[in-house]
Amino acid sequence: MTLPFIVFFVCAILAVVGALTLILAREPIHSALALVLVMVSLAVLYLLLGAEFIAAVQIIVYAGAVMVLFVFVIMLLNAGVEERTDYSKLAKYAGLPLGIFLLLALAYWMFDSFIGKQIANGVGGTNASVSTRELSAQLFQKYLFPFEATSILILIAILGALVLAKKDE
């Protein structure tokens, strides 16, 4: 048992527990916090795989910005405890088998494919971490057009939000 191995299992279990809490918790804030737990555990997993930059960005964007806004809105609206309707019959009978099927399909893919095997054996990650400089070189040279296109898309989304919010006046 090496240290990365232990960290991997701790974080993986935390991520699963967080995901389960997210679905099962009735208080919206608890669900949001569980999602933060999932995000942070995933960030640690990225770190184990040698992707430092992605890990930091994962925390900054998801845990630090998106989820803070979620929590903020939940607090602002003072959202009460979730009310449960009668569960859908379809979900009750089809959900579990389909979920297990998905799990098995993923496991089979991991078992069978070349990349899957690499990933499965690579617990603890590759030691060669991708430097931020290489990442930015890829982003700003090879993939410049998609990158700029995405940023324009985000800009349009921001303007759209502004227009929608200003409508009432």
Added chain:
Amino acid sequence: MDFITQHPVLVVSLAKIVGLMFVLMTTLAYLSWFERKVIAHIQSRWGPYYVGAHGLLQPLADGVKFLFKEDLTPPGADRFVYILAPVLALTLAMTTLALIPFGPPSVQWLGESTLIVADSSIGLMFVFAITSMGVYGVALAGWSSNSKYPLLGGLRSSAQMISYEVSLTLAVVGVVLLSGTLNFNEMIAHQGGNFWHWNIFYVGHGSFPQIVGFLCYFMSAVAETNRAPFDLPEGETELVGGFHTEYSSFKFAMFFMAEYANMITVSCLATILFFGGWLSPFPESWTFMRYLPPVGLLALAVYLAYDTVVLARGIARIQLIVVTTGALVIGLACLHPVVLAIIQGPFWFLLKVGLIMFFYVWTRATLPRLRYDQLMSFGWKFLLPVSLANLVITALVKVWPLLVNHG
């Protein structure tokens, strides 16, 4: 011994963490003394005076008081989140300091650099990642208290911290552009030379002085750490105590410590980014400046000895004798060449951090609190455009030589 040589990283890291925690806890306690004393003197008062000489034992008394107070949980509070909030606030605030280099990486023990806990290649990103989580402590404290003032305080501070985080980050990007790295030690090495080579002053080839960047950074940082004049989340005149109204005993102390830890982090970051981190402000050729730390400590010891003889009475005198001997011993130890070489980096770093902390306290003692709408419009309509303009100008100055050469 076998274990130590086999696991150098683990052992050294643990030793560093324990050492940092010990120093940090003491500093946090004495920062409250420092702040009260400075504000008192600015306002022509004495500040802490009776507990020990110069009130030096006041933090200890405060700590004991916090521990023995009744720990109340308001009825209807969400117990789990209510306890989680201060723990989260303090843990996150202290974790950030693991990434701060207190001295050059050349100071090593068992092949590991000693004066930084985690030398990450993207230290700056991780500091921002951890501080961006800091909002949760405040927001959750406000929400879980089941009381209207904390809720309002929590809401306010979430909005404030989200708003000012934008200009805080943008103000720093200029420095990242100049040094071309996200690693703290490389950033500091980039500013090598004399004090005019620091990022805040340096006017040179493809470099734009970051003085505007620093001012934007500092103002956003004050708002980000919820300190006066931006301390609206607490705002005792309107919100009683803001997000920590319902907290008592040690949980309150944890918020208090988290605030100070955040101040330290922000000051350390300012030192690294704009003031050359652990570099000495003087040129290398001035070798006599290396003796400044021991000489300073010995001068302090002399002053304290004078103080002991003339001013202090009773138990305070015994305490002063202990402090004087401490300063004397450490000062003499620093004269040893090995210690002298190690002490250089941390000395300048801590001196700069201390000056910025003083500036922090100074603003608190001087400026009145802003109104909430003023705070928001200041952040979005002034700080954000100015830091953006600073970023654009820095980028232009940086690429200007390239453009000229191509044209």
